[in-house]
Amino acid sequence: MSVDVESLLLRLGYAGRIDVSLKVLQDLKTAFLLSVPFENIDVHIPREIKLFDGAAEEKIVQQRRGGFCYECNFLFHQLISQIGFDAAICSAQMMKNDILLPPFEHMVLLVTIEKSVFLVDVGNGESVRIPMNLQRDEIHMTPEGKKYRIGEFEGQFALECCDGNASNWSVKFVVDPTPRRLEDFSDRCHFQQTSPNSVFTTQPMATLALTDGRRTIRGKQFSETKENRQTQEITFEDEQEYYACLRDKFGLVFAAHDQKFWHP
Template sequence: MHAENFHLPQYFQRIGYRGDPKADAATLADLMRCQLFSVPFENLDVQAGKGVSLVPEAIVDKIVGRQRGGYCYEVNGLFAMALQALGIPYRFIAARPMFYPVRRPRTHMALIAHADGEDWLCDLGFGSYGIRAPLRLSGLDEDVAQDADTFKLSRSAGGEYLLEAQSGGQWLQQYGFDRSPQEWVDFEPANHMNSTHPGAIFVQKLVVVLHHARGRDILVGNQLKTVRGRDIEERWLDAEAIPEVLASRFGLVAVA
C-alpha cells in the first residue's frame, strides 16, 4: 500500500516514536504501541454523514496531517504504509467479528506482518478489546498478557484462527480469520456497509477509543468508560459535554 504523501519522519512525529527503526519484531511492537496510544479509533465522519475514504493519500492527510483518527481500514492502512516503508513484509486479512449474536461477514481488517522469522497478528483498529501488541501466530493456546489485558489465539477444527480476550474471568471471542491475503480494494464493500448501513454500529452510535499504558478511554454514544488496569469507571454525558470530552480525552474536534 503506497501513498505519495506518506513520509516516515512525519508518521513517527504523529505517533511519538523516537526509536531506531529496523525491520524487526521489536520495531513492529514499538510502532504498534505508539500508534495505539496516539491515534484514536473513531467514527466521527460516519456520524457526521460524511464518506470514509480509502484513498491512501486521504488517510495520510486525515490522520497525520489533520491529527485525526479513524476506524480499522484507516488506522491499519496507515500502519501498513509504515511497514512498507520500513521493509517489513505484511498482508491484509479479513476477519469475522464474533461478538455479535448472529454470524456476521468478514468486515474487519487486520494485518499479518513477518519479522524475525515469525508471522505476527497486528491490529490497531478493533476498539475496546483490541490487542495492544503483535501476537505470534505460532503461539497457539497461550495466555498472552498485554498490560492488564490477556489474549489468546487458537485454531478451529476447520483451521481458522480465533482471537479471544479475557474479561470478567471468561474468554470472549473477538474475531476469526485465516491467512488468505486481501487486496486493499477488497475492503471497499465492507467500508461502505460500515459507514452507511443503518444496522452498522458505526452508523448508529459515536464510537471513540484511545489506548493508554494503563488502560483505555472508551466513548460509545454518550457513555464514557475509563479503564485503568482492572478498575472501570462509567459515566453518562450530556450532549453538550461530548465536544469537551472529545478534545480533552481523545484530542479530537467534533466534525460538523
C-alpha cells in the first residue's frame, strides 16, 4: 500500500527537494523528529494499536498524532521507499540494565545509499538525530547532550550512547540487519501495550525534539531542555492544564471521550 507523500510532507512541514541522497534523508528525518511526537497515549486511552498498512498514516497524518517505533519508523519507511530510497525494516533489541531484551522490541531502518548503509530511527524518543553510517567511526551529539556512535555487540552492529562529556559508553540497542515485514512485529507490539513489564504501560508520555533541545511530558511531569540545560519543569495538578500542554506543546488534541488518561 502506498502512502500519500504530499500529505505526509505537509504534516512534516517539509518543502525541500526530493531525491535519493544523504542530504534529503537527513532533512526528512529532521522534519519528522521535529513534527511527530514519540508517544504512547493510545495505550492509556486505551485504544489498541494494530500494525497494518495505512494505520500509521491515518493516525499520524490524518489525526495529527504521534506514535511509537512500530508506527513512526514504518511510516517513515513507506515515505522514503516511495521516494526511491533502498530501505529495509529491521528488528533491534533494546538493552536494559545490561540485559538484551527480545527481538522485535524495537524497529529500525537500514538505508543503503551508494553502497553505504545507514541506521535510521525516528521512533525511539531521545535518540540519535542523524543517519548513522555503520561503516564509519563517528560520534553524533544531540542538543539534549547525548553522544551516540556505532559499536558492536556479540558480532552485530549496536548503537551506543553516553551523557555529555562522559566516557562511559553503553549499548542502547543491537541491530539484526535481516529485512523484516511489518507483521513480524505484531506479537511484540501487543506485549508493549498489555504487559506490566512494558515501559509503555506504566504511564502516558510524549516527547518531541526541538532544534535546540527537547520537551517531554511523562505522567504529570513536563520538562523542557534547551542547549543541554533544563529550562522548564512543571508538575500538573489540574486536568485542563495537562491536556492544554499536550495540545500546545505537542500538537496532540483528544476528543472529550478519549480524555480518560489523566490521573490526579
